[in-house]
Amino acid sequence: MNKKKNVLIDETFFDEYLSTQGGIRKDLKKSYKFFQNLKPSKRRSLQAQSEDAISTMGITFQLYKGGIIDRAWPLDIIPRIINHSKWIKVELGLKQRIKALNLFIDDVYNQQRFLKLNPVLKDLVLDSSNFLPECKGIHPKNKIWSNICGTDLIRDHNGKFLVLEDNLRVPSGVAYMLENRNVMKKVIPEIFDGYDVNPIDDYPSQLFKCLSDSAFTTKKVKKIVLLTPGIFNSAYFEHSHLAQQMGIEIVEPHDLYVSSSKNVLMRTINGPKKVDVIYRRVDDIYIDPIAWRSDSAIGIPGIYEAWKKKKVSIVNAPGSGVADDKAVYAFVPKMIEFFLNEKPIISQVKTYVCAFKKDCKFVLNNIEKLVIKPVNESGGYGILIGPKASKNDIKKYQQKIRNNPRNFVAQPLIKLSTSPTLIGNKMEPRHLDLRPFILSGKKIFVTSGGLTRVAMKKNSTIVNSSQGGGSKDTWIIH
Structure with missing residues (x-):
């Protein structure tokens, strides 16, 4: 262990700010010295200001512990910084990966060519609760099943990015990525001076474009809604935030119904309005009590038939979770070679x-x-x-x-990278991961960075906010 002021470096981990010799990495000197030179009381003050801003802005998440508990979003004010030269390969690798995964899902519900070549995988997939037989024979627009993906990345002891898992059903966290940046700009605007940081505020417009691209209708203006289970859902803050940023309605299941002609209509004070695209934040098996869970209280009867007949687009498509399986994950490199005839650009565990x-x-x-x-x-x-x-x-x-x-x-057990994190008034290393978000429409878009999650407990690698994890603003710099 080397000691450098308030930061302890464990040489078995890749620290993103400090080398094993204790030197500050070139691109991160300004940020590191900014926090290193602050008095402990000033560090505490800045962290307290960020917590006040989060509270004022209403940035929360919900926990279920004997009831619903609203918690303020945990943000550590020392940013995570990644050079654009290292990010280019990650971005290309994520685009390649989601292409292959979407082709795999479409193959599963149609020809099953890949499954026939991998009989063990075939058994795993067809026996999985994520495989929905009702989706067989269906092709969503452009054969894209998972329009919105959140892929979790880690860095190993050499600093190499690896894919840990793909979240293809209802990935969450992007609103917190956006708000982390807003809080940082509000509380410590001077930390951005001297850094050319890629903006991230174009995500809502990119998401709107992605949703619009998924529509079956040829109308120039599409009616898009965000479907939420309701205010008691743990991710409701994100649902309302994204709907507001995109300028679309947020609806609950009782706001929608399926007509006799299989159109999906939204109830409004001016009469029913036809819906073209539903950005669902409801698990697929609950979305239609006729097709799947008959006991679902948050479903829309008949919506599966409307989707099947291409009267409405559902994003992500029902059944996309078939590839959101840790056993299927092991086969992704083979999928890339089979469907794209390419070698994987980014490695996995x-x-x-x-x-x-x-x-x-x-x-x-x-x-x-x-x-x-x-x-x-x-x-x-x-x-x-x-x-x-x-x-x-x-x-x-x-x-x-x-x-x-x-x-x-x-x-x-991968030795996750660490980054200096404010613990009390001291800078201490904590393990972290990264969730970039990938949007697949006519083009594929990858966020510049993503949501960095931090294991706030010493020596822990559990980064989930529901289990005490925190977050950081993630910068891609030039």
Whole structure:
């Protein structure tokens, strides 16, 4: 361990600000010295000002702990800075990846060429709860199923970006990316001086364009709405923020209905209005109680038939979650080669799929060295971190794997990169990841950076806000 003022550097991790020799990385000197030279009381004051701004601006998220709890969004004021020269490859890799994933989903619900070449994957996919047989034979506009994707990236001990997972169903977090920048500009505008930081405020207009591109109608002006389960949903702040920024209506299920001609209509005080595109923030199996969950209280009866008949576009398309599976993730490099005839531009984490007997045996014999994940969980839940687990927890998890190997994958414990983070009035390293957002319409758009999530607890790698994680403003600089 090297000590440099208030920052401790663990040489086994890649620190994004400091080298293993303790020197400040070239592009980050100004930002680092700005915070390093502040008096502890001033650091506390700036952090408090950011928290006040977040409270005043109403930036919240919800937790479910014996009831619904509104929490102020956690933002660390030391920015994460990435040079554009390093970001170019990431952006190209993400565009390549989402192209292949969309082609894969379309293939799953149609010809199944890729599945026929990979019989184990075929069994995994067709047995998955994310596979919706009702979607067979359907092609969304331009064969794009996941128009909006949030891909989680990490940096390994060498600083190399790796894909950790793809969120293809209802990815969230982009509103917090936008608001992090607004808070930083409001509280510490001087920190931007001397940096050429890529703007991110074009995201709402890019999202609107993406949604418009998904419409089946040829009308020049499309009627687009954002469908939310309601104000008690954990991501409602984001729903209302995005709808407002795009200038579209935010609707709840009772605001929409399907006519006898299979058009989707919105109830208004001036009579029903035809809807062309629905940006859904409702899980697909709840969206239509006739087609899927009959007990759904947040569905619109008949909307599946309207979508199937191309009377309305639903973004992301129902069934897109079939590729949002940690077991399917292991096959993405093969998908890129099969569908695009290209080599993957961006690497991903080595993944052992327990549905394979060889992989399962390896995982059971090496579980104390691996991270084990249930394939359909999210938010960091259900994960076993082998090197930190007790012998009793390992035994229990081994039995879970034996009982249902298809439900688990394993990965080596990647040494996530760290970045200086304000803990009290001190700068200390904390682990982080990054979620860029990828929009697929007539063109593919990747956000400049994304939402950086930080594990605020020392030595923790759990970055999810629902489990005590924080966030940072992410800068792509020239």
